[in-house]
Amino acid sequence: MDVEIVLLAGGQSRRMGKEKWLLPLGGEPMLGRLADAFAPLSDALSVVLPWQADEALRDRAKAAVGADRPVRWLTDAEPSAGPLAGLEAALADAPRTWTFAVACDLPFARPALALALLEAAAGAKADAALPRRGGRLHPLFAAYRTEAAAPSLRAYRASGGRRATEWASMLKPVVFEEADVAVYDPDELALFNMNTPEEYERAARYVDGRR
DSSP: OOEEEEEEOOSOOTTTSSOGGGSEETTEEHHHHHHHHHGGGOSOEEEEEOTTOOHHHHHHHHHHHOTTSOOEEEEOSSTTOOHHHHHHHHHHTOOSSEEEEEETTOTTOOHHHHHHHHHHHHHTTOSEEEEEETTEEOTTEEEEEHHHHHHHHHHHHHTTOOOHHHHHHHTOOEEEOHHHHHHHOTTSOTTOOOOSHHHHHHHHHHHTTOO
């Protein structure tokens, strides 16, 4: 499928107190873990770093994904503007028909669920496909038709919009309801969000078999 994977590693990680995507899980930084997991879906990968990323942080990011891996390196479109600033940067010059966004605080994100969302959106000739889990939509683990999503997001943010779910809903997406998601995520971990030290510890326990 003609898709680019976008790993959203921007923002300030205030609640974690450090860069979430550099935290190790199973002996590998989160960023590298996700890059490896999603590599079978596409050879096109973008990583969006924080707007203020300096050379040292960029070097750590490159080491995390592997120095030899081809990556389109980007930064948030502006500082302190939420995750949509990162997605806008990725969509602006995205090279593929589809863009699949993966937030880097999803340690157990499942490529099989991503592929199912992409196929559902393409099959329905929709501009997006999102999963619903825990009673809410997840626009930062979602498929977007690049040519429709890029101008839509640019206009939404220019109007002052910042809410990812509100914007994604404007695209009239295919929605995978809870039962659909469960087919690909029976243990309900794919959309587990790791924002705090406590959530990181929970993820580490799971990876280490200390559930």
